[in-house]
Amino acid sequence: MRHRTFTSRFAAARCAAALLAAAGLYSAYTQQPPAEPLTVAKVADDLHVIVGSGGNVGVLTTGEGVILIDDKFERNVDEILAKVKAISDKPIRYVLNTHLHGDHTGGNAKLAQLTGATLFGHENARAYMVEKKMPGLQNITFQNRASIHLGGKTIEAHYFGRSHTNGDVVYYFPAHKAAHFGDMFAVGGPYIDASSGGNGRDFPQTIGKALALDIQTVIPGHGGPILKKADLATFKSELENAEAQIGKLVREGKAKDQIKPLLNTSSFTMCCQTGLWDRSIPVLWDEFSK
Amino acid sequence: MRLPRQFALACSLCALASAWLTAQAPAPPKPLEVVRLSANLHVLIDPEDNGNVAVYVTPEGVVLIDAKFERHVPQMLEAVARITPLPVRYLLSTHHHDDHTGGNAALRARTGARILGHASAARLMRERTMPGPPEVTFHHRMSLHLGGRAIEAYHFGPAHTAGDAVYLLRDENTAHVGDLVELVGPYIDHKAGGSGAHFASAVEQLFTLNAATWIPGHGKPLTPETGKLYLADLKTAVARAQAMRAQGVKKEDAMAQWNNEGLRYCCRTNIWKRSLAGLWDEPAP
Numbered sequence: 001m002r003h004r005t006f007t008s009r010f011a012a013a014r015c016a017a018a019l020l021a022a023a024g025l026y027s028a029y030t031q032q033p034p035a036e037p038l039t040v041a042k043v044a045d046d047l048h049v050i051v052g053s054g055g056n057v058g059v060l061t062t063g064e065g066v067i068l069i070d071d072k073f074e075r076n077v078d079e080i081l082a083k084v085k086a087i088s089d090k091p092i093r094y095v096l097n098t099h100l101h102g103d104h105t106g107g108n109a110k111l112a113q114l115t116g117a118t119l120f121g122h123e124n125a126r127a128y129m130v131e132k133k134m135p136g137l138q139n140i141t142f143q144n145r146a147s148i149h150l151g152g153k154t155i156e157a158h159y160f161g162r163s164h165t166n167g168d169v170v171y172y173f174p175a176h177k178a179a180h181f182g183d184m185f186a187v188g189g190p191y192i193d194a195s196s197g198g199n200g201r202d203f204p205q206t207i208g209k210a211l212a213l214d215i216q217t218v219i220p221g222h223g224g225p226i227l228k229k230a231d232l233a234t235f236k237s238e239l240e241n242a243e244a245q246i247g248k249l250v251r252e253g254k255a256k257d258q259i260k261p262l263l264n265t266s267s268f269t270m271c272c273q274t275g276l277w278d279r280s281i282p283v284l285w286d287e288f289s290k
Numbered sequence: 291m292r293l294p295r296q297f298a299l300a301c302s303l304c305a306l307a308s309a310w311l312t313a314q315a316p317a318p319p320k321p322l323e324v325v326r327l328s329a330n331l332h333v334l335i336d337p338e339d340n341g342n343v344a345v346y347v348t349p350e351g352v353v354l355i356d357a358k359f360e361r362h363v364p365q366m367l368e369a370v371a372r373i374t375p376l377p378v379r380y381l382l383s384t385h386h387h388d389d390h391t392g393g394n395a396a397l398r399a400r401t402g403a404r405i406l407g408h409a410s411a412a413r414l415m416r417e418r419t420m421p422g423p424p425e426v427t428f429h430h431r432m433s434l435h436l437g438g439r440a441i442e443a444y445h446f447g448p449a450h451t452a453g454d455a456v457y458l459l460r461d462e463n464t465a466h467v468g469d470l471v472e473l474v475g476p477y478i479d480h481k482a483g484g485s486g487a488h489f490a491s492a493v494e495q496l497f498t499l500n501a502a503t504w505i506p507g508h509g510k511p512l513t514p515e516t517g518k519l520y521l522a523d524l525k526t527a528v529a530r531a532q533a534m535r536a537q538g539v540k541k542e543d544a545m546a547q548w549n550n551e552g553l554r555y556c557c558r559t560n561i562w563k564r565s566l567a568g569l570w571d572e573p574a575p
């Protein structure tokens with residue numbers, strides 16, 4: 001049972017990774033993969049996750065409106081709106097981004113236009129979106145900590161440092177002891193996007209700071225969608241293990257393209273399995289070679 | 291500023307007493323004075339000198355900073371409508387005091403504006419069941435982007451309250467500094483986490499914004515040159531209070547024994563003197 005669960009999680013992540021590999025990473029972040037019907041997973045009566053085609057979308061419903069966390073690609077917006085409508089008849093008031101990538105922010109512009117929602121994210125994420133001329137720029141950005149209060153409910157936005165990019169936000173739902181981690185936790189990954197300020201050597205300690213939150217339920221950026229704090233702790237320790245192996249191989253003088261077959265990650269259950277991870281190995285080689 | 295009501299009538303400023311009386315028996319508010327700082331930036335000042343409201347017009351809508359009392363909301367919206375047909379999209383609060391946030395809930399209800407402010411200001415408003423606490427709150431730095439314009443929000447530590455926010459309008463070279471700069475004060479609201487020991491440091495950080503114009507919470511806009519004179523007097527006054535305390539002056543006697551000598555830009559009025567007892571309760575410097 002448990003084994004089967006892991007297998008299916010990785011199957012989804014591997015599928016996404018294969019798409020990314022096929023399309024080339026940059027274009028995968030800026031263009032759109034083939035349509036894939038979206039499904040909804042329930043964390044609680046007022047907290048759901050929309051899964052499929054791009055990053056996991058968190059949906060918090062309140063008496064005064066709905067808050068989304070991430071919004072996949074632009075082509076998914078109509079279906080996201082339909083899924084949200086089936087959960088709540090209230091308007092979408094805020095869209096919070098975990099980071100800049102187009103599979104998490106692609107719906108921003110259309111959603112803001114259709115619903116009047118305020119877009120929110122980290123200041124470093126917005127700066128990269130400006131630089132890369134991406135649409136759907138956030139209206140509100142923060143530095144280290146912010147909160148959104150709506151209809152008596154609260155979402156805390158935390159910035160813990162560099163990981164997947166240098167603008168990854170953890171959105172914490174204190175009442176649910178749950179948090180959306182974006183691609184700081186992509187099952188089978190991580191991908192370290194050095195071109196957007198991502199950093200592999202900071203990655204585990206950034207997760208470590210997030211693990212200090214009082215959480216039980218963890219929503220990853222891809223995969224899952226409803227995992228436990230222990231799964232994230234496993235992801236972190238497996239990443240540390242893999243990084244230690246890479247560091248040792250670099251010190252032994254191994255070339256960048258020699259590393260992958262020498263890594264022993266076959267027993268890992270959360271980390272370091274997908275094509276996204278394969279693309280992180282040279283990034284880590286560069287970091288350990290400095 | 292916001293004063294405990296038992297002090298209001300004794301206050302040396304008639305404006306404050308009249309604000310308090312007006313709050314007890316609502317009368318139609320007197321007309322607002324509209325001060326034009328630029329084509330896109332105006333300040334709404336009312337004759338009772340409740341919190342100054344900045345009206346910032348961007349191509350995609352209006353941002354207000356502070357909201358006076360609820361009774362001022364109709365005339366504030368009339369003043370905005372005379373400046374621009376665009377809707378009010380955001381309301382930023384400099385701190386929780388009701389002469390700055392009293393209009394929050396009514397403005398939100400009438401315009402749908404999102405309210406932003408510091409986390410401690412929102413916490414104080416919720417604890418005290420004040421209407422219209424900020425929806426989006428920050429701890430150290432936040433930015434609002436609208437219509438190609440940016441407003442940066444900063445928190446420089448506890449000073450007037452624990453939740454003071456300063457808003458920099460980068461394109462206007464102007465900052466709304468709230469009650470961090472109050473030439474007839476300042477008031478240190480110790481019950482709301484204000485700090486005399488840290489106040490001057492917070493004011494010092496205003497200069498790092500490099501704004502040419504400061505909109506204070508009360509009174510006319512001023513320049514950082516005046517701000518420097520205010521800061522110098524503030525440092526003198528805090529040091530003087532701390533010396534009195536070190537010399538054994540009792541907290542109860544601090545107000546009566548306060549010496550205004552040499553102070554021209556702050557710390558002369560009862561607003562300041564009422565902060566003294568709280569200064570005595572702060573940790574020794």
Ligand SMILES: [Zn+2]
Pocket residue numbers: 099101104164183
């Ligand atoms: Zn990503």
Ligand SMILES: [Zn+2]
Pocket residue numbers: 291292385387450469507
């Ligand atoms: Zn005040």
